[in-house]
Structures are given as C-alpha cells and as structure tokens.
Amino acid sequence: FLGLRALLLVSVSLQCAGEMTQLRYSIPEELAPGAFVGDVAKDLGLDAARVLSRQLQIMAGSAEKYFEAKVPNGVLVVKERLDREQLCGPSLHCLLYLELLLANPTASHRVEVELLDVNDNDPVFLTSLTHLEIAESAMPGARFPLESAEDLDVGMNSVSTYQLSPRGQFSLSVKSHKGGSKPELVLEKALDREQQQRYPLVLTALDGGVPAKSGTAKILVSVIDANDNPPVFNQSVYKVSLLENAPVGALVTHLQATDNDEGANGKVSYSFSSHTPQKIRKMFSLNEETGEIRVLGSVDYEDDTLYEIDVRAKDQGSPSMDAHCNILVEVVDVNDNEPIIRFTSLTTTIPEDAPPGTTAGLLRVSDADSGGNGEVQLHLPADIPFQIVPSFKNHYSLITSGPLDREEISQYKVMITATDSGSPPLSSQRNFLVNISDLNDNPPHFSQPAYETLVTENNALGLPIISISAFDPDLGQNSHLSYSLVEHIINGMPISSYVYVMENGTIYSGCSFDYEQTQQLVFQIQAKDNGSPPLCANVTVSIFIIDQNDNAPLVVYPVTKKGVLAQQPVPFSAQGGYLVTKVTAVDADSGQNAWVSYKLQQATDPSLFQVSAFTGEIRTVRALLEQDAPSQELVVEILDNGKPPLSATATLILNLEHEHELGTADLRESSMEQEGLSHLTLQLIIALITISGLSALAFVGAPARDVFKQSSPKLQLNSDGTLKYMEVTLRPTDSQSQCYRASYSPGSDRSDFTFMRPVDYPQPSTLTRDFDTFLSHTDTLNRPRQVRWHFVLFLLSHMKLVSPVTL
Incomplete structure (x- = not known):
C-alpha cells in the first residue's frame, strides 16, 4: 500500500496546434490533502514569474474541488480526499479531467489525472449463510451456482479467486465472465441422505492485492429426497436488447422452463438467484409464475450498458429441483441527452479595433450519449463577426472573424447552438455576451448642415443668439464635445469681436450690431471631442442682422x-x-x-x-x-x-x-455751373456715361433682394405704404418694347402708372449743379455706403430713368 502511494506517473502530451497542451498524471487514491500531483509549470515550460503573470488557474468543472494549482510555483496538489471507489465505482480506469487556464495570451491546457486503485477493500458476500438443497439423486458433476463476492477495488485488487473448505464431497469451480468470476459448487460424489443429511461448507474469496484481502461466507447443503426431474430452460443464456428510457412495466423477456415431473414436482416458479445484486432487483421485476421480466426502474444507457441477470426456476417437488439461466440485457442508447455548452472568458471586453482571430472566449461541450448520439457540432448565426475553431476534442475557441464597430453594435449576444448526430438530433443553445470597448474613431456630427438666425441690430451685449448642437457616437470622453470659433476677419475685425461661443454650444453677441455697417455674419464653429487624438468637425453659422428704424430721413x-x-x-x-x-x-x-x-x-x-x-x-x-x-x-x-x-x-x-x-x-x-467739378462728381459722370452706352436701366425697389442681391443698400421712393416697389428695365433705343413691374400693397385701390419715353438724359451742367450743391452740405464720402447709392439713384431720377407715378 505504501508502495502504491509513492507511485506517481507523469505523462505530458504537447499538441502543437495553437496553445493547447494536454498533461496526464497518475496518482494513487487516498492521498492526503496537499499531496503532490504534478509540476504543471515545469511540464509547460513556465517559470514562477510567468506562472504568476499569466494567472494560472483551474477552470470550474467536476474535478475542480479535488485539486489545487499552487501559485507561483505552478505545482498541482490534492485538495480533497480522493476515493476511487466513490468517484469511479467499478470502472477499470478512473480518470479525472481538469482544464488549466492561462492569460496573456489566453491558452487552455487539459489535464488528465488517473486514480490508481489501492487495495483498501475486503471482498464481501452479501449473504453470510447460504442454504442449498440438493436432491440425493443428483449425479456427480452436477453444478450449483454460488453467490459471488464483491470487492470495491478493481483490477488486481478485485476478487481473483475462491477457496472451498472442507473439500471431498464437493469441489469448487470458478467461471470468469464480464462482471468478474462466479463460483460454482460441484458435486464430486453421489449423495446419500441416509448417511449424511447436511454438509456445512466455508467459501472464501481472495483478491489479488499484496497483501491479499479475503472474505468468507457459510454454505449449508441439505440433501433432499428424490425429485428426479429438474426444471429445464429452453435456453441457458438469453440475450435481449432494451431501449434506454423504456417505461416502467415494459417487457424485457419471457422466460420458460419445463419440468417433466407431474403435480407439484412439475410446477415451476421463477425467482432471481440468491446472488443477484440489489441494483438488478431494483431495476427489473420477475413474475414468479409466468417468468416475465419487466422494467421496474429507470433504464439509462449512460449509467449501465449491460445488465446480467441470473434466474432460478424451481419445481414444487419435495425436495424441489431447480435450474438456472443467465439473461444478458443490452441497453440500446437513445439520443435522450442534449449537448451541454460551457463558456469561459478571461476578458470582459474586446476593443473595436481588434483584428480578426482575436479570442473572445473558450468553449467546452459534452453529450452524455454515445456513438453518433454523442458527436456534437457547434453553430453560430451567420450575421455576427465571430467563428468557432476547434482546440482539441470537445474544446473550442470563439474568435473574431471580421471587423468590429462599437457604434453599430456595442454588445453581441452570441447564440451558440450545439447539435448532436442522433436521429432525431438533439440540440441546445447558450447565449453569451461579448462587449465591445470604444475607440475614438468618429468625428462629431452637427444636428444641422448649417445654422441660420436673425438678430435685430442695436442688441445688448451678451445676448444669446443661437444654440448649436453636435453629437459624437463614440463613448465616454471620446464623445465629450467642446465648441470654439474658427477665426477669420469680417470688415477688418476678427469674428471673435462680434460673437463668442460657450461650452454648451450657445453663441452670444460680443458687440452691438449695426445693420448699416454689417448686414450678416457668416463664420464657422468647430466641435472637438475629447478623444486621443481628438477629432473635430466644422459647421457654418449665418447671422442675419435685422434693421431697426434708427436713421431719420x-x-x-x-x-x-x-x-x-x-x-x-x-x-x-x-x-x-x-x-x-x-x-x-x-x-x-x-x-x-x-x-x-x-x-x-x-x-x-x-x-x-x-x-x-x-x-x-x-x-x-x-x-x-x-x-x-x-x-x-x-x-x-x-x-x-x-x-x-x-x-x-x-x-x-x-x-x-x-x-x-x-x-x-x-x-x-x-x-x-462754372464751379469746378469735384473728383467724385467726375466718377459719377463717367459711371452714368457707361450706363448710357450700354443702354441699361438702373433698377429701383424697396426689397433689398430686388435691388441688390449681394448688398442691403436700397432707395425707397416716395412711399407711404401703398407703393411697395417699382422696377423698370430700359431696352436699346431701337426696341419697340419696354419692360416694367409695379407692386402695391394690398390696401391700394390703384394699379396704374405712366412710363414716359423717350428718355432724355440731363445735361452734365445740370447734374453738376445739383450734385455739387448737395456735396457742399453733406459729407457724402463719410456716409454709409447706402447713402452713396442713394446719390446714384438720385442722379438716375434726374436722368428720368424712372418715370413719375400717378395714383
């Protein structure tokens, strides 16, 4: 036993595909907590620093509670008592599976721990005293099955042989079968009830351990008077197949034994052999009169694939005679277990710039069915940028297969479907969340392509004019925006002297506007996010100044x-x-x-x-x-x-x-008229001569856009609210048609005007006289440009380009 405890076998299998490594260790059962299992770090080629930095740990699973990975030395030790009989039962091989995880980079390693049996259980007979009745007419060589001993140990440590004492009248024969060895009592000499009615015997079972352990059972053989025809089964061995999950009461088989005797000696009853385990008795029922065996418990292929039942047929003679048969019930696997999916992730998020092939998590699948019923395939929806790649048997990695964009999808609900190959196939689904972390890859976007607003001149300083807003589809600091003016010059002044913008996007006036100086302000606002590096965008803002009546005629x-x-x-x-x-x-x-x-x-x-x-x-x-x-x-x-x-x-x-x-x-x-012409007068005369040479008609009107499309200066002639504006176009002198347009207020009851032609241009002396007279009393050059346009129109009116209006 001590030698077995000291036995430690280590097997390391490296699989070069990816980062997957399979380790195998063999240890005896019943090791104390803390006992050494294997040097994982050494077998994986990791030093203590790398074990610590890569966060060596055991993934949650069925065997996790029995072992512990020591950090930083990377040694695998026993955590709880390991009882092989409790964990694996009668299975010849007892394997416990672990999965070790390493981070940075992510890798998993499968560990198989084989529990070696220790001879720590004695063979045991379920019945300490067996009564066996044998007719005195029994012929030498007749065989009588005896109860087998059970030993929870396996292999060499299980029951290996039987001994019978005393020997002489009877001998012992041992038959080997799938479940172990079965002893049979063999009659060596003819019986004579009158000489000896009973034979006390002792049956000893020995296991193969060193030292060997044993167990005993007493057998009392009673010699019965002749009932010379025993029952006979039509088959000595019955082989039947039974679907797992067969319902309670389902017929397994129908036994039939016949007895050539008559009366009570020929009436046969059926029963389980005395050595039939309780597990069989709980699983199946036997009708003692009909010989029908039916399902009594829950038949599960995953628990047992084969049941071996011993049945005894006994007549009613005195002494009774019996016969025995063996029924082998093979359980047929039914695809009744859905695949099970387990998912493990070492990271909570994946950056949206992660390249294809980035590991998002590790998968492990299992199916308790066998054969094709236990072969599992995994499937993912086609519309997600992920794929599943195999690592080793029933272990997979979930990796990215395409680009990620958090602004489109910030969290993926990955639905994994596992389907077995049964008929019909069974499947299961698991949903896993994969979060995508943000990068600053989106510039701000304004809610409008451009902004326009109206502001009345002579406004107060600090007047809120308009609020602009932008949004950034990124997250956190990457979406935090600030606003600023894009500097440029308007009328010789920087735009910041006219307006300023606050952090919330509200634009305020930085001065009191004067329509006569500035009719509109066109500038740009820049929105910048707080990412690294920051991204920005510009938008154009147009502020139109509304005129106030702040100039007298x-x-x-x-x-x-x-x-x-x-x-x-x-x-x-x-x-x-x-x-x-x-x-x-x-x-x-x-x-x-x-x-x-x-x-x-x-x-x-x-x-x-x-x-x-x-x-x-x-x-x-x-x-x-x-x-x-x-x-x-x-x-x-x-x-x-x-x-x-x-x-x-x-x-x-x-x-x-x-x-x-x-x-x-x-x-x-x-x-x-002899006074000298000023320089400005000469310029105006030259302009008028140019107009005359082109035969173009200056136009006059109230709305600024009908007079000058790009500037506000205009002349409103003699209007009290009835005449809105009048536009006249003069064609060349050889033209017989003239073009005009008149517009009136809704309250006007007249809609006619007189257009007088031909146009008589005034003499330059007349223009000079009237204009010099005006200049001598008005500082025209220092007036706003609107007034200077009024002078031009004033001269045009003297040239009779505009006809008098009659209402």
Missing part, C-alpha cells in the same frame, strides 16, 4: 448751402397743377423703415401749394395772383415708415416772379 434735394435756404422761382403765369419743384429724401434704413412720405407741415399760404405724399412734388393748387405774397415759405415734413417713425423737414423759399425776372435767376444759376 435725409433730404437730398433741395439742400441748403452754407445755411442759405433753397430758393425756387415760380412764374406768376403758372396755372393750377404747375410743377414748382420736387423734394427728395432718402433713409439709410431698409425695408419699411426706409419708406418715406411727404406732407406740407407749414406754408405762407396753405391754399396755394400742395405736396404729393408719394413723390414729394410741389405743385400749385390754383393760378397765381398778383396779390399773392411774392415770397412763399414752405416747410415739408418727411416721415419714414418705421415704428415709431422718424422725420426730417425741408424748408423752401418760393419766389413769385414775372417772366422778365426769370432771366436773372437763370444767370445766377449759370454762374454756379
């Missing part, structure tokens, strides 16, 4: 020169409706804020003159009379259409003169 004609009011001669011969002059004003604002209207605020004689609210034309109401005051002062108020409206006034002195006095006024005007 500006009188451009007539103008005062050095404080002297404009004077206009009027002939006494003028009749009612005579056009005396025209007041023209412009407004630097836009839209409704730039629409101006005229009204006579004050006059020397209110009944003599009237002002057109829309054109600013001053006309006589009636014919002039000699008694009218020779000097008439008119104050014309110009109002824009803003809310509230802003206004300006123009004061005119109208001198009523006779025809002969008008010449003097013309001379004065002629002298003014």
Whole structure:
C-alpha cells in the first residue's frame, strides 16, 4: 500500500496546434490533502514569474474541488480526499479531467489525472449463510451456482479467486465472465441422505492485492429426497436488447422452463438467484409464475450498458429441483441527452479595433450519449463577426472573424447552438455576451448642415443668439464635445469681436450690431471631442442682422448751402397743377423703415401749394395772383415708415416772379455751373456715361433682394405704404418694347402708372449743379455706403430713368 502511494506517473502530451497542451498524471487514491500531483509549470515550460503573470488557474468543472494549482510555483496538489471507489465505482480506469487556464495570451491546457486503485477493500458476500438443497439423486458433476463476492477495488485488487473448505464431497469451480468470476459448487460424489443429511461448507474469496484481502461466507447443503426431474430452460443464456428510457412495466423477456415431473414436482416458479445484486432487483421485476421480466426502474444507457441477470426456476417437488439461466440485457442508447455548452472568458471586453482571430472566449461541450448520439457540432448565426475553431476534442475557441464597430453594435449576444448526430438530433443553445470597448474613431456630427438666425441690430451685449448642437457616437470622453470659433476677419475685425461661443454650444453677441455697417455674419464653429487624438468637425453659422428704424430721413434735394435756404422761382403765369419743384429724401434704413412720405407741415399760404405724399412734388393748387405774397415759405415734413417713425423737414423759399425776372435767376444759376467739378462728381459722370452706352436701366425697389442681391443698400421712393416697389428695365433705343413691374400693397385701390419715353438724359451742367450743391452740405464720402447709392439713384431720377407715378 505504501508502495502504491509513492507511485506517481507523469505523462505530458504537447499538441502543437495553437496553445493547447494536454498533461496526464497518475496518482494513487487516498492521498492526503496537499499531496503532490504534478509540476504543471515545469511540464509547460513556465517559470514562477510567468506562472504568476499569466494567472494560472483551474477552470470550474467536476474535478475542480479535488485539486489545487499552487501559485507561483505552478505545482498541482490534492485538495480533497480522493476515493476511487466513490468517484469511479467499478470502472477499470478512473480518470479525472481538469482544464488549466492561462492569460496573456489566453491558452487552455487539459489535464488528465488517473486514480490508481489501492487495495483498501475486503471482498464481501452479501449473504453470510447460504442454504442449498440438493436432491440425493443428483449425479456427480452436477453444478450449483454460488453467490459471488464483491470487492470495491478493481483490477488486481478485485476478487481473483475462491477457496472451498472442507473439500471431498464437493469441489469448487470458478467461471470468469464480464462482471468478474462466479463460483460454482460441484458435486464430486453421489449423495446419500441416509448417511449424511447436511454438509456445512466455508467459501472464501481472495483478491489479488499484496497483501491479499479475503472474505468468507457459510454454505449449508441439505440433501433432499428424490425429485428426479429438474426444471429445464429452453435456453441457458438469453440475450435481449432494451431501449434506454423504456417505461416502467415494459417487457424485457419471457422466460420458460419445463419440468417433466407431474403435480407439484412439475410446477415451476421463477425467482432471481440468491446472488443477484440489489441494483438488478431494483431495476427489473420477475413474475414468479409466468417468468416475465419487466422494467421496474429507470433504464439509462449512460449509467449501465449491460445488465446480467441470473434466474432460478424451481419445481414444487419435495425436495424441489431447480435450474438456472443467465439473461444478458443490452441497453440500446437513445439520443435522450442534449449537448451541454460551457463558456469561459478571461476578458470582459474586446476593443473595436481588434483584428480578426482575436479570442473572445473558450468553449467546452459534452453529450452524455454515445456513438453518433454523442458527436456534437457547434453553430453560430451567420450575421455576427465571430467563428468557432476547434482546440482539441470537445474544446473550442470563439474568435473574431471580421471587423468590429462599437457604434453599430456595442454588445453581441452570441447564440451558440450545439447539435448532436442522433436521429432525431438533439440540440441546445447558450447565449453569451461579448462587449465591445470604444475607440475614438468618429468625428462629431452637427444636428444641422448649417445654422441660420436673425438678430435685430442695436442688441445688448451678451445676448444669446443661437444654440448649436453636435453629437459624437463614440463613448465616454471620446464623445465629450467642446465648441470654439474658427477665426477669420469680417470688415477688418476678427469674428471673435462680434460673437463668442460657450461650452454648451450657445453663441452670444460680443458687440452691438449695426445693420448699416454689417448686414450678416457668416463664420464657422468647430466641435472637438475629447478623444486621443481628438477629432473635430466644422459647421457654418449665418447671422442675419435685422434693421431697426434708427436713421431719420435725409433730404437730398433741395439742400441748403452754407445755411442759405433753397430758393425756387415760380412764374406768376403758372396755372393750377404747375410743377414748382420736387423734394427728395432718402433713409439709410431698409425695408419699411426706409419708406418715406411727404406732407406740407407749414406754408405762407396753405391754399396755394400742395405736396404729393408719394413723390414729394410741389405743385400749385390754383393760378397765381398778383396779390399773392411774392415770397412763399414752405416747410415739408418727411416721415419714414418705421415704428415709431422718424422725420426730417425741408424748408423752401418760393419766389413769385414775372417772366422778365426769370432771366436773372437763370444767370445766377449759370454762374454756379462754372464751379469746378469735384473728383467724385467726375466718377459719377463717367459711371452714368457707361450706363448710357450700354443702354441699361438702373433698377429701383424697396426689397433689398430686388435691388441688390449681394448688398442691403436700397432707395425707397416716395412711399407711404401703398407703393411697395417699382422696377423698370430700359431696352436699346431701337426696341419697340419696354419692360416694367409695379407692386402695391394690398390696401391700394390703384394699379396704374405712366412710363414716359423717350428718355432724355440731363445735361452734365445740370447734374453738376445739383450734385455739387448737395456735396457742399453733406459729407457724402463719410456716409454709409447706402447713402452713396442713394446719390446714384438720385442722379438716375434726374436722368428720368424712372418715370413719375400717378395714383
């Protein structure tokens, strides 16, 4: 026994496919906890440091509780008492399987531990005293089966031989069979009941251990008077097949024995032999009258594949005679066990940039059935980037087979299906979760391709203007966004002097906007994530400035020169409706804020003159009379259409003169024509000559987009809300058609206008006189560019490119 305990056999089998290694150790049973099993580290070629860094451990399984892997020395030792008889029963070979796991990189190693039997059990007879009745008529050589001894040990340590004492009348014959050896009592000499009725015998069973162990049973043989015909079975051995999971009560076989005697001596009853194990008695029932053997318990191929039953047939004679037969019940495997899948993973997540072939976990499958019923195949859904590759028998690795993208799928529910080869096949499924970790591989995305908003000019500083938002499909810090301005220059100033953006994406005003200086701001906002390295994206933001009525109308004609009011001669011969002059004003604002209207605020004689609210034309109401005051002062108020409206006034002195006095006024005007033209006047004249040469008509209108598509400057002529805008296009002089468009407010009840042609261009002297007069009182070059456009339109009106409108 001590020699067996010292026996240790080590077998190492290296499988070069992948990282899989199979180790085999042989140890005797009943070793104390802590006993040495094998040096795993040495057999795998690992030193202590690598054992520690690679986290050597035993995977959970049926044999895990009996062994322990010591770290860092890598030694496999016994953890609990190992009783071979308890673990493996009567099996000749007792193998325990372990699976060792190593990380960094992931690898698994299968370990087989064979438990060697120790002769620690005595042979035992279930019946200590056996009564055997033998008819005195029994012939020498007759054989009588005896109960076999049971020894929980196996191999050489199991029952090997039997001895009978005393010998003489009887001898012992031992037959070997699948379940072991069976003793038989052999009659050596004829019996004579009158000489001796009973024979006490002792049967000894010996095992093959060193030293050998033994067990004894007593046999009392009683000699019975003649019943000279024993029962006879129609077969000495019955071989039947029985499907596992056969229901209780299913017929196994029907035994039949006959006895040629008559009466009670010929009536046969059936029973299990005295040495039939309890396991058989619990599994099968035997009808003592009919000889039918039926299923009594649960038949399972995985428990036993063959049952050997000994049956005795006995007549009712006195003494009774009996016969024995042997029934071999072969259990046929039925595919009644589903495959079992076990999954082990050493990592919780896989990075989304993991290359194909990365191990996600280890699989182990088992099927308790045999043959094709126990052959298992694994399957995965076709729409996931994983595949299963075999490691060694019933062990597999789950690896990636394609690229991963966490933003599309952050967690895979891997459903593994195991199917055996039975008919019909059985299958089982297990779901395993494989998490994908994030990498910063996605730039931010804005919720809109571009952002636009409106802001009224003269806004307060720090006004929230618009909020932009972007999202990043990455995770954690990789999706945390910050916003910033992309610097560039607008009107000579950096964009950061106009607006600024906060961390939440809200854009605030950095100054008070002035529509007359800036009509829109177009810039870019950059969103950047917090990944490493960070990724960013830009979006365009357009802020359109809305005009406020913050500019009063500006009188451009007539103008005062050095404080002297404009004077206009009027002939006494003028009749009612005579056009005396025209007041023209412009407004630097836009839209409704730039629409101006005229009204006579004050006059020397209110009944003599009237002002057109829309054109600013001053006309006589009636014919002039000699008694009218020779000097008439008119104050014309110009109002824009803003809310509230802003206004300006123009004061005119109208001198009523006779025809002969008008010449003097013309001379004065002629002298003014001799003044030198300024540089700006020359530029405007050159522009007008170019326009004339191209025969193009300047266009005038209220909406900024109908006048200048790329800038806001515009001129609203004499509108009080009825006339919205008018556009006129002049074709070449040889054209017989002219193009025009007029638009009115919904409240207008007139929709006609007069277009007067041909177009008469004014003389340069007239333009020079009127424009120089305006320049002498207005710092035009320092005005906003809208006002300078108004000058151009003002000159165009003098060129009669725009016809008077009648309502």
